[in-house]
Amino acid sequence: MTLARQQPFASRRARLLQHMGDDAIAIIGTRAEMYRNRDADYRFRADSSFYYLTGFAEPEAMAVIQSGSEQPYTLFCRERNREMEIWNGLRAGTEGAVSQYAADQAFTIEQLDEQIIALLSGKKRLYVRLGQDEAFDLRIIGWLKKIAANQRQGGQAPIEIIQLDSLLDEMRLFKDVHEIDLMRRAAHISAQAHVRAMQTVKPNMMEYALEAEVLYVMQKNGCQTAYNSIVGGGANGCILHYVENNQTLKDGDLVLIDAGAELDHYAADITRTFPVNGTFSPEQKALYKLVLKAQLAAIEATIPGNHYRVPHETAVKILTTGLVELGLLQGDVEELIANEAYRQFYMHGTGHWLGMDVHDVGSYKLNNEWRPYQAGMVVTVEPGLYIAPDDETVEARWRGIGIRIEDDVLVTGSGNEVLTKDVPKTVEEIEKLMGK
DSSP, X not given: OOTGGGHHHHHHHHHHHHHHOTTEEEEEEOOOOOEEETTEEOOOOOOHHHHXXXXXXXXXOEEEEESSOSSOEEEEEOOOOHHHHHHHOOOOHHHHHHHTTOOSEEXXXXXXXXXHHHHHTTOSEEEEOTTSOHHHHHHHHHHHHHHHHTGGGTOOOOSEEEETHHHHHHHHHSOOHHHHHHHHHHHHHHHHHHHHHHHHOOXXXXXXXXXXXXHHHHHHTTOEESSOOEEEEGGGGGSTTOOOOOSBOOTTOEEEEEEOEEETTEEOOEEEXXXXXXXXXXXXXXXHHHHHHHHHHHHHTOSTTSBTTHHHHHHHHHHHHXXXXXXXXXXXXXXXXXXXXXXXXXXXXXXXXXXXXXXXXSOSEETTEEXXXXXXXXXXXXXXXXXXXXXXXXXXXXTTOEEEOBEEEEEOSSSEEETTTTSOOSHHHHHHHTTO
16 A cells, blocks of 8 residues: 555544544554354454554554654554465565554554553553453553553553544544545445346346356455345345345346445445346336335435434335335324334334445434434435235235335435435336346
């Protein structure tokens, strides 16, 4: 990574220092490597908040950021090792930590216990992420005890310990220009993947074969999946977190695909539902148009000033009204909403924060009130309807239909921008793309 590419990370560290105030220090580590089984490990991905501040993607690393110092940013990392690099790839090392990643100083990760005492001593506030790693929590306690034991030699341990996530989560909620650019690109690549799925699906295809078409587009464009993809044909689309993707796609069924690419640690999250044979049945079309109507209205409500729950409330009212009109619910719409009768067919929320994590950080309430949307937030908008295959309270013609439509929405100063707009979603657009 060049120093020019480090600018967004340096700006975030500077903002964090402003929030921390004087005589403060923050310590944040990346995640541990994880094994899939025996000697096979999962591909390493840096901890999101650690990467947000450093741009450093190697394992076994720790960042220390301190105010009131001529060297505010210290990076602890693995040192260069020719033998290990032959097996596992190049490392930046301490020299690269400074020259490539803009650290003011760098030490090997093995030197952490030795060097951290001097960095901690004399600071009033310590910002750390407690409760995520018991071993690291105990290590911090050990450092503080060691400083306290040396008080007669002038050592002074921090008198406040503050949860670092309280600052970082709020910072990450508001995307900067660099982040928005990455999310636009991730959304565009994800959109291409969904379009390919619509163009290649056919009856008797396996769900995993259709998933492979989606993954092909993502990986061809330098991405990995942001989460386990859902490819649910027929009644499998009614299982909200269906990931087996091992059944045959049948003629006459819908297929629901929930899949998004991750580009340089930033996620997209798209869901589209479309007919395996390219043509919606009357029942599928009626439910699909109802979900789309709710989604479009919910997107329109995702604007500055409206609070987080307004899009959900908007979608629920439209879905409940439509379910009554279709005969799937009976009664007064307002009473059905008050009693949450709609949850028989729509049991989840209408969106979540999106960013480095597909379910991104950031509080949804402030002072126990739903927080208003502000420019820079990115949220998904994803209403759906799921008619269980064994639901005998409805006519058989409706059963086993699962539909969700999901887009990624950036809140702007004047409204919003749908980042995932490149995927068709009207009945007419979908059937035209599929050649019907």
